[in-house]
Amino acid sequence: xxxxxxxxxxxxxxxxxxxxxxxxxxxxxxxxxxxxxxxxxxxxxxxxxxxxxxxxxxxxxxxxxxxxxxxxxxxxxxxxxxxxxxxxxxxxxxxxxxxxxxxxxxxxxxxxxxxxxxxxxxxxxxxxxxxxxxxxxxxxxxxxxxxx
Amino acid sequence: xxxxxxxxxxxxxxxxxxxxxxxxxxxxxxxxxxxxxxxxxxxxxxxxxxxxxxxxxxxxxxxxxxxxxxxxxxxxxxxxxxxxxxxxxxxxxxxxxxxxxxxxxxxxxxxxxxxxxxxxxxxxxxxxxxxxxxxxxxxxxxxxxxxx
DNA sequence: GCTGGATATTTCATGTTGTCAAGTAAATGG
DNA sequence: CCATTTACTTGACAACATGAAATATCCAGC
Numbered sequence: 001x002x003x004x005x006x007x008x009x010x011x012x013x014x015x016x017x018x019x020x021x022x023x024x025x026x027x028x029x030x031x032x033x034x035x036x037x038x039x040x041x042x043x044x045x046x047x048x049x050x051x052x053x054x055x056x057x058x059x060x061x062x063x064x065x066x067x068x069x070x071x072x073x074x075x076x077x078x079x080x081x082x083x084x085x086x087x088x089x090x091x092x093x094x095x096x097x098x099x100x101x102x103x104x105x106x107x108x109x110x111x112x113x114x115x116x117x118x119x120x121x122x123x124x125x126x127x128x129x130x131x132x133x134x135x136x137x138x139x140x141x142x143x144x145x146x147x148x
Numbered sequence: 149x150x151x152x153x154x155x156x157x158x159x160x161x162x163x164x165x166x167x168x169x170x171x172x173x174x175x176x177x178x179x180x181x182x183x184x185x186x187x188x189x190x191x192x193x194x195x196x197x198x199x200x201x202x203x204x205x206x207x208x209x210x211x212x213x214x215x216x217x218x219x220x221x222x223x224x225x226x227x228x229x230x231x232x233x234x235x236x237x238x239x240x241x242x243x244x245x246x247x248x249x250x251x252x253x254x255x256x257x258x259x260x261x262x263x264x265x266x267x268x269x270x271x272x273x274x275x276x277x278x279x280x281x282x283x284x285x286x287x288x289x290x291x292x293x294x295x296x
Numbered sequence: 297g298c299t300g301g302a303t304a305t306t307t308c309a310t311g312t313t314g315t316c317a318a319g320t321a322a323a324t325g326g
Numbered sequence: 327c328c329a330t331t332t333a334c335t336t337g338a339c340a341a342c343a344t345g346a347a348a349t350a351t352c353c354a355g356c
Contacts, residue, residue: 021288021289025170026173026177028292029170043341059304061305068179072344097303127293133162140170142280144169193314194312207334209334222334224314243322245332
């Protein structure tokens, strides 16, 4: 192996370009998400938890797993949602150790309004035809190993 | 317009599926990035700044713009990088108000090792042929409006 | 049934990221 | 030369995140 510039030269330029594009998409996605959350006076983490709660009452531990963080962190986030009347804690009759976080009616409304304002869905994809979207979907699925 | 289930039904299922896939990619990308940064004892923000500094000495203000945060925030991040010998502040001879953040030799090495450990580039894209990647690249570019 | 270990949650201490307002220093335009 | 703008830092504060220790509960094995 001759004199190479660096490790990155092992990746072909095309792959690098795609990775860079994905990075851009990731950045824009995050930006829009935080922005939409802020419009409803929520932080990103709060919006994420509220979104998870639309799936029904959820144990704190499960929220931590889905957010990939420590359970003690979830305590604070749910505290803040609760203090604003968007969520509440319930006891699990089946296991008195666990507390189920659940969205209140106000929480459900807020979550739904937020979902509606996430324009990332419409705007960039509007550039693509139906056929393009199908191709894109299949490529992304294969990338993610959904079709092994 | 009959009785609809909700606002989300305005978006066709295909678009919804693509949006969901992109969400998955965003989540995985972030996860891997933080993980790779942590392996080098860096936080995500520190890794991001260090990455920006590989482009050469950069005014604090510009870093703030690229990170989309307040300049006062960058002060702290660069402080931490500096205290670990990965970055340093230089004076801009052209304008004595600005301070240029620059990666040290150690910072450059760390940044390069980190870049090399970002497997998100190789692993998922390896599923795709060269032709597939070209198609994907073009679709993403159009999504991002790079080719108006 | 008891007991010991595992599990679910919280609390506390601590660190990083982020905002905003105020302050300092230097450039710039009348 | 002076007022304004610009670049950066500082300080106060909130949210997020981790890790260790405390509490309450469950469960397996005896």
